[in-house]
Amino acid sequence: MTQPLISESLPTVLVVDDEVHSQDALRRTLDDDFTVFTASSAEEARGLLECEPVNVILCDQRMPGQTGMSFLKEVRERWPEVVRIAISGYTDSEDIIAGINEAGIYQYILKPWGPDHLLESVRNAVEAQSLQRQNSRLDLELRTSTGVLRQRTSTKITRARNHFGFDRIVRALGSPLDSICATAERVARYDISVLVLGESGTGKELLARAIHYASPRHTGPFVVENCAAIPDTLLESELFGHKRGAFTGAYEDHPGLFQRAHGGTVFLDEIGETSPAFQVKLLRVLQxxxxxxxxxxxxxxxxxxxxAATHRQxxxxxxxDLFREDLYYRIAGVTITMPPLRERAADIVPIARKTVLDVAAELGHPGAELPDDTLAFLQxxxxxxxxxELRNEIARALALHDGQQLTPGVFSARVLQGRTRGTIDDMSMVVPQSGTLVERLDVIEAMVLRESLLRHRWNKTRTAAELGLSRVGLRAKMQRFGLDK
Known part of the structure; x- marks a missing residue:
């Protein structure tokens, strides 16, 4: 029997069928896309396999002499890379199961077959073989480069630990956060639960990440879920996972966040917003x-x-009776409170400077700066x-302002009109009780001047008019009290 010349560019298919008309029909269907060999018996096919490269075998199930299934089992043992497809006019389930289990059949095609279906099946078989070879090659590369991969992984982990370390939590010297970070770093060494309290936006997630990367679990994942963002029914599925068909829309198995965090840390933000029913399920998971x-x-x-974290008490x-007592004691192994920004005013300056650099880089606004009078205004x-809120205000100012210097006037009306530290209502708290009368009056005058400047969005003409000063006189007072920087 004459065989076609082997094409270097086309995958090869071996058709094994004792009926010549079946061979011809298969050849005509496959000839345009593949180099096709034909054999009328298992013995003839064996000879071709020993001397020719073959990607896919299409073999009739029932042939005289050695059956197709017996031959495909032999192919699996001797040429395991060849993808095996059985063709049969019979639908005996035992034969199909035996073919899958014993001969490793890729696909079972029943007669009469359709040309399009057959062609697509063979194409998929060739792709499957190609992917299998790629995977084998990658496995070999991985085995021979384990040291390199281990070093790369170690480098990435070290980079993450440095990026999210406690020393990267921006604060001023002597900040209240110093003692908080020291406590958190000590707690991080031990595998106990931590509850972080604090208002929204105080940096609770940042502290949680620092705890994770300072802990023995730092090589594992750190995953986050905001419990207030989704309803209880979806929260259960998101945290604990679901099986396909568990509810409408569950089209496939979904591993929950706890499974994805195996070996690492789960950060449950706003846990105080969960319902008592969900709290029971979470308690069981933790127990x-x-x-x-x-x-x-x-x-x-x-x-x-x-x-866990929450802004609630x-x-x-x-x-x-809005939160289970047993769950509270389960999650509050150690409780840490993040103070609001108004209680650590000194931190505003380094945070604002760092934020303006980060946001300016994100928005393509390099070189933006916060002058001293703006920093004083922000404080x-x-x-x-x-x-x-501070980050959002800086982002807004950068987006709307073309200059490099972000003056107080570029911030939103909410910030400009907001009640500030050092207003006249707070004089009893900030005016020094010692010192000369002149020194105490200077403090009051500086406070009044700053308040007027803020109220008029740093407009010097309006401020001077309100205070009954000329622009020259206003400028002199601003210089005197350090408000012109």
């Missing part, structure tokens, strides 16, 4: 060390450390939204 995906018959063991919510505002 048993296992999760039961929605729709699953059996639980899945998980090994995670939990760091959880002890009060426990007293109000005077109480920042109810804390660091998140």
């Amino acid at each position: 048993e060390g296992e999760v039961r995906p929605v729709g699953a018959a059996r639980p899945v063991p998980v090994d995670v450390r939990v760091i 959880l002890e009060q919510r426990v007293r109000d 005077a505002y109480p920042w109810p939204g804390n660091i998140r």
Whole structure:
């Protein structure tokens, strides 16, 4: 029987069928896309395999002499890389199962077959073989380069630890955060739960990341879920996972966040917003060390450390029967409170300077600066939204302002009109009780001057008119009190 010349560019297919008309039909279907060999018996096919490269075998199930299934089992043992497809006019389930288990059949095609279906099946088989070879090659490369991969992984982990370390939490010298970070760093060494309290935007997640990367779990994942962002029904699926078909829209198995965090840390933000019903399920997970995906018959063991956070006063919510007491004591192994920005005004300057550099780089606004009078202005505002609000204000100012110097006037009306530190209402708290009368009056005058400047968005003409000063006189007073920098 004459065989076609082998093409260097086309994959090869071996058709094994004792009926000549079946061979011809298969050849005509495949000839344009493949180099096709034909054989009328297992013996003839064996001879071709020993001397020709073959990607895919199409073999009739029932042939005289050695059956197709017996031959394909032999092919699996001797030429395991060849993809094996069986063609049969019979639908005996036992034959199909035997073919899959014993001969490693890639696909079972029933007669009469359709040309399009057959062609697509062979194409997929060739692609499967190509992917298998690539995977084998990659496995070999991985085995021979384990040291390189280990070094790369170690480098990435070290980079992450440096980026999220406690020393990267921006603060001023002598900041209240110094003692907080020292406590958190000590706690990080031990595998106990941590509860971080604080207003929104104070940096609770940043502290949680620092704890994770300072802990023995630093090589594991750090995953975050905001419990207030999604309803309870979805929160259970997101945290614990679900099985395919567990509910409408569950088209495939979904590993939960606890499973994805195995060996690492789960950060549950705004845990105080969860319902009592969900709290019961979370408590069981923390007690048993296992999760039961929605729709699953059996639980899945998980090994995670939990760091929770909330802006709520959880002890009060426990007293109000809004939060389970047993869950509270489970998550509050150690409680750390992040103070609001208004209680650490000295931190505003380094945070603002770092933020303007980061945001300017993100927005393509290099060279932006915060002059001293702007920093003083930012320090005077109480920042109810804390660091998140500060970052948003700086981003807004950079987006709307073309100059390099961000003056107080470029910030939003909310910040400009907000109640500031050092207003007349607070004089009893900030005016020194010692010193000469002149010195005390100077402090009051400086406060009044700054308040007027803020109220008029740093407009010197309006400020001078309100205070009954000329522009020259206003400028002199600004210089005297260091407000013109």
